[in-house]
Amino acid sequence: MNPMLSYPASAISTPDGQVNILQITDLHLSSHVPAAVDKTSSEVAICQYSFEAVIKQALSEDRRCDLILVTGDLVNKVQSEIYDHIFEVLQATGIPFACIAGNHDVTDENDSELPFFQRELIARPADRRLLSRHMIETDHWQLLLLDSSITGKVAGEVTATDIDWLCEQLETCKKPALIALHHHVIPVDSDWIDQHMVKNADTFWQRMAAFEQLQVIISGHTHQEQVRQRQGVTVYSTPSTCYQFQPFEDDFAYDKNALPGYRWLQLANNGEVASWVERLDT
Numbered sequence: 001m002n003p004m005l006s007y008p009a010s011a012i013s014t015p016d017g018q019v020n021i022l023q024i025t026d027l028h029l030s031s032h033v034p035a036a037v038d039k040t041s042s043e044v045a046i047c048q049y050s051f052e053a054v055i056k057q058a059l060s061e062d063r064r065c066d067l068i069l070v071t072g073d074l075v076n077k078v079q080s081e082i083y084d085h086i087f088e089v090l091q092a093t094g095i096p097f098a099c100i101a102g103n104h105d106v107t108d109e110n111d112s113e114l115p116f117f118q119r120e121l122i123a124r125p126a127d128r129r130l131l132s133r134h135m136i137e138t139d140h141w142q143l144l145l146l147d148s149s150i151t152g153k154v155a156g157e158v159t160a161t162d163i164d165w166l167c168e169q170l171e172t173c174k175k176p177a178l179i180a181l182h183h184h185v186i187p188v189d190s191d192w193i194d195q196h197m198v199k200n201a202d203t204f205w206q207r208m209a210a211f212e213q214l215q216v217i218i219s220g221h222t223h224q225e226q227v228r229q230r231q232g233v234t235v236y237s238t239p240s241t242c243y244q245f246q247p248f249e250d251d252f253a254y255d256k257n258a259l260p261g262y263r264w265l266q267l268a269n270n271g272e273v274a275s276w277v278e279r280l281d282t
Helices: 043-060 080-092 160-172 201-208
Strands: 019-024 069-070 097-100 107-110 120-123 134-138 142-145 177-180 214-219 226-230 233-237 261-267 274-277
Touching: 019 142, 043 069, 043 080, 069 080, 069 142, 069 214, 069 261, 080 097, 097 233, 142 160, 160 177, 160 201, 214 274, 233 274
Parallel strands: 019 069, 069 097, 142 177, 177 214, 214 233
Antiparallel strands: 019 261, 107 120, 134 142, 226 233, 261 274
16 A cells, blocks of 8 residues: 555546546455456356456556545445455545545445345445545536435435535636536436435426536446536446446346446546546557
């Protein structure tokens, strides 16, 4: 671990004012054992391997990385040892980072071999390192991180307290804003996963309509790449670092042809945004 790297990141300043963010999401780690060379031996090994391979590939690109955002579902089994390993990997990069919870960070699923809707859901307390209502301020942007998870549930929520906090931050600071959370706030046209989005999304959007500086929302949860627009806001869904869901399917289905992925966001000093998804090399 890098003892000089404080967690969580709360302020980012860069020479050119641009902030390059690496978003990774839905790691679904079930083990704290370092990744094995054989990445095909099991789903546990695949998720472990691809998480570390994504970090290595992304940070080997010819691009400065100023911040790593991990947008939930870090684990598939709530154990502190797994978080310890994830944080060690992230600390070793020497890059500021921040992590928020997803449903799997507060809910264990029993009977994973059963169909999705027949599994038993068990509420778990969130790891203390996962953030709630956290702001990261940059030279020209404000990044607002929310915990949308509900213990013991798959669906998410942005609570009234969360929304009040967002409004307070946006009223206080007029810089362009990015919101990061785990659950999606716009349907992705897959009925089964859209039943488990932010359940009070309409209220969220009504309250956010007052803030023209809100430019970007990023999330995980859907295990797929989508880009949508609402109220002048660009809303990005980002692939998992492990397995992917088939887009535009009303019933649960994996996309077996889609590789693990990650998202880059370039937040310019003039409020402009560029973003794209990269996939893990085979």
